[in-house]
Amino acid sequence: MSPDLRGAMRNFATGVCVATTYADHEGIRRHDAVTLNSLTSVSLDPPLVSMSLRRGSQFLDDLLATKQWAISILDSDAESLARRLARSREDRAEAVAALDATPGPATGALMLDAQSSLECVLWDSFDLGDHTMVIGEVVxxxxxxxxxxxxFLHGTFHQLATAATTKES
Ligand SMILES: Cc1cc2nc3c(=O)[nH]c(=O)nc-3n(C[C@H](O)[C@H](O)[C@H](O)COP(=O)(O)O)c2cc1C
Known part of the structure; x- marks a missing residue:
C-alpha cells in the first residue's frame, strides 16, 4: 500500500500566501495569481525561499518564463480570496483582475496589501516527482x-486570532 502523504500532512499547519507573476505577449502583460501553502524559507544569506508547484501548472510556466514573482502572505480575513485564487486559470481570472494590488518595484509582479510581501527572482528550479520546486532569491x-x-490545517482554512501578537525582538 502506498503511503498516504496527503493524509499525514493534514496535521501540519501552514500559513497561506498568494504568489503572482505575469506573461508578456505582444506588448500586453497578463497577470496571474495563485494560492499556495508550500512557501518555505530556505536560506538567509543569500536570502532564498522555495515554493513547490504542480508540474503542468500554467502559473508555473509563466513563472519559469518571466523568472520573477511576488509573494503576499495572507491575513485571516483573506479566506475568500484564497479560495478564488485556488481555481483554474480561467475561473480565477475575474479575481485576478479585481485584485487590490500594485506592481512590485523590483519585479512588476502584483503585490497585495498583505502583512508581509516578498519579491523574488528565479535562483534555481528542480523537477521533483509531480511538482517543480522553484527557489527564489528575495530581492x-x-x-x-x-x-x-x-x-491551513486539516484540509481547510482556520483563523488564529491569538497570533495577532506583538513583534518579538
Ligand atoms: C491552501 C491551498 C494551498 C495550495 N498550495 C499549493 C502549492 O503549494 N502548490 C501548488 O501547486 N498548488 C497549490 N494549491 C493549488 C493551487 O492554488 C491551484 O491548483 C492553482 O490555482 C491552479 O493553478 P494552475 O491552473 O496554474 O495549475 C493550493 C491550494 C490551496 C487552497
Missing part, C-alpha cells in the same frame, strides 16, 4: 502591522 521585502494570519 525586496515589506512588512506592515502584524495581523492574525490565515492558516
Amino acid at each position: 525586496t521585502t515589506g512588512v506592515r502591522d502584524l495581523q492574525p494570519p490565515l492558516l
Whole structure:
C-alpha cells in the first residue's frame, strides 16, 4: 500500500500566501495569481525561499518564463480570496483582475496589501516527482502591522486570532 502523504500532512499547519507573476505577449502583460501553502524559507544569506508547484501548472510556466514573482502572505480575513485564487486559470481570472494590488518595484509582479510581501527572482528550479520546486532569491521585502494570519490545517482554512501578537525582538 502506498503511503498516504496527503493524509499525514493534514496535521501540519501552514500559513497561506498568494504568489503572482505575469506573461508578456505582444506588448500586453497578463497577470496571474495563485494560492499556495508550500512557501518555505530556505536560506538567509543569500536570502532564498522555495515554493513547490504542480508540474503542468500554467502559473508555473509563466513563472519559469518571466523568472520573477511576488509573494503576499495572507491575513485571516483573506479566506475568500484564497479560495478564488485556488481555481483554474480561467475561473480565477475575474479575481485576478479585481485584485487590490500594485506592481512590485523590483519585479512588476502584483503585490497585495498583505502583512508581509516578498519579491523574488528565479535562483534555481528542480523537477521533483509531480511538482517543480522553484527557489527564489528575495530581492525586496515589506512588512506592515502584524495581523492574525490565515492558516491551513486539516484540509481547510482556520483563523488564529491569538497570533495577532506583538513583534518579538
Ligand atoms: C491552501 C491551498 C494551498 C495550495 N498550495 C499549493 C502549492 O503549494 N502548490 C501548488 O501547486 N498548488 C497549490 N494549491 C493549488 C493551487 O492554488 C491551484 O491548483 C492553482 O490555482 C491552479 O493553478 P494552475 O491552473 O496554474 O495549475 C493550493 C491550494 C490551496 C487552497
